[in-house]
Amino acid sequence: MEVSNIEIPSHFLCPISLQLMRDPVTISTGITFDRDFIEKWLFCCKNTICPVTKQPLMTKLNDEDDLSLMIIPNHTLRRLIQSWCILHVSDGVERIPTPTQPPTLTRSIICKLISDAKKSTQMRYTFLQRIRSFLTSSRTKKLLVSSGAFEYVASVLTEKDVTNVEKEEVISVLAQMDGYDQELKDVMFRNDDDASLFVDSLVGSLRSESSSQQERENGIKVLRLVYSVADPTKLSNVKHEMFDEIVSILRDQISNNATKNALKLLVELNPWGRNRVKAVGSGAVQVLVELLLSELLERRISELGLVVLDQLCGCAEGRADLVGHGAGLAVVSKKILRVSHVASDRAVRILSSISRYVGTGKVIGEMMEVGVVAKLCLVLQVDCSSKTKERAKEMLRLHSRVWKNSPCIPPHLISAYPSSN
Structure with missing residues (x-):
């Protein structure tokens, strides 16, 4: 309040x-x-x-x-x-409501619930509903983990006869288990076959044509939790289909939480194997540019979006997609000095990658036209990290023959243009 x-x-x-x-x-x-x-x-x-x-x-x-x-x-x-x-x-003060106290829960009660759940699919579904109703405090979550209920809930996703409604209940429970990283890792990656079935089920929960908005939001959160504790071998073996669904979450913008979890998941996955290429192949760069074009974007989403875009510009495919988008360079330049120090640092890193590896005459001309040069001059005059200023200075020096005498640079910023010596 x-x-x-x-x-x-x-x-x-x-x-x-x-x-x-x-x-x-x-x-x-x-x-x-x-x-x-x-x-x-x-x-x-x-x-x-x-x-x-x-x-x-x-x-x-x-x-x-x-x-x-x-x-x-x-x-x-x-x-x-x-x-x-x-x-x-x-x-303007609102009256606080009288809290509803959760029922007392003990290990013996949970063990009885698990035993009953194993007898039939109907009782299993009832068990999942009851477990979800217990997730009202940190104490009950700890008790669910220590009693084996957390492990059993996760295992339901790998059952051959699991129903769609059961999947939704399982994912809802797992989405509320923040803070149990090691337990999550122990459960999810104990067996390779079960881990594959589990992940495939989660990816399926992200599909817009078969899942509710809430299930998609919970599904992307659980996937982010899973891969935040996964070993490098698991991170580098992610299927292309997962990137398709992650990008669809970003494209649909179902909620700020879903968008942030999708971006955080990409941050975890991109550094490994050929994941950056897979993400680019799923249309991640185009979707990120469209996302960053929004004027009402939450600051943290802008920062995460630029972090992911920076990762993707670490490969030739990502850089090509960015310069190929009509608003790509412009939206990155626009974020400099308008969101946060983190966003400015990442935006300058992205432009540095483009300048260094895709610095054709056409691209350099576009960077000048959309205001990149003026922004880089401004970076040298304000409070930014030394590394960011060095990158800005390096770009300005590299293309000084084209940029230095450009009418696109405001007169008050010309003095900030570094010497080419």
Whole structure:
């Protein structure tokens, strides 16, 4: 909740997030925190001390069935916070809802659910639905991993009789398992045949003609999680079909999260084997240029898009596609000094690759016409990294015979043009 211009009582703020608590809970040291933040501290980060007092906690973290005893809802404080919110409704403060507490979950319950799920496809689907309903906190996710439920959920994707609705449930569960990288690696790549079936199923979830928007969004996230922990041999053996579907996610722009996960996945894959060529062959460069043309693009998406484009310009096919696009050089130049230092650095790197390897008369003339030369002169005058300035200076020197006396350079930037000596 965003609260501005109003002083919030200090005891209403979570000591970890410093934000108004929505679900205050108290731990054994007597300190109260917002549930989401203290659960992440205890169960994801595996801390065994109070973040405020630094005192050891009373309950041991390895006792999975007693994890729920570590935090106690502070109903009195929650009601006080709700009352305070109501008093300040006229100031734009929204009343925090009363949280719905998840059912108590233990290892024995999970083992029983898994045993029942193995008896029939109907019970398996019911199991997947129930597991998804339990994914409300870091504590329950940790318990699902330690009890074998996470491994069983993943294995359902490799079953011959798995249905489309079951696939959607599995992918939804896996998409919520951030932070369990090693467990994910152990499950996905234990057996080569199962790993191949698993990945093929995920790739299938990205297809627009057979999957819902939510399934596609979850599918690209799980693929990104999978390949962020994969060994180089797995990264270099990715099928061309996967790049087709990743590019389709970027083209369709179903959501910012899906776009960011698709770009992050390409960042992971591109450095290995012939993956850059495969990505280019799937139309990645054209789609990235169209994406970067958007005026309303989120900053992080612009940065990731330029990182991927920089990777693809590391191969001849990628450079050819960029200069072959009518807006390719222009959109890269436009991002310099308009998004962030990261974006500027990557944009200059891309132009450097083009200048060095595809610097034909036509390309150099186009770079001058679309404002690249003026931007490079400006880079030398503002706060950029030394490496970026050096690349800009190198390009300006390399093509000084064509560019230096060009009317395309504003008069106030001519003095910044480096000497060709």
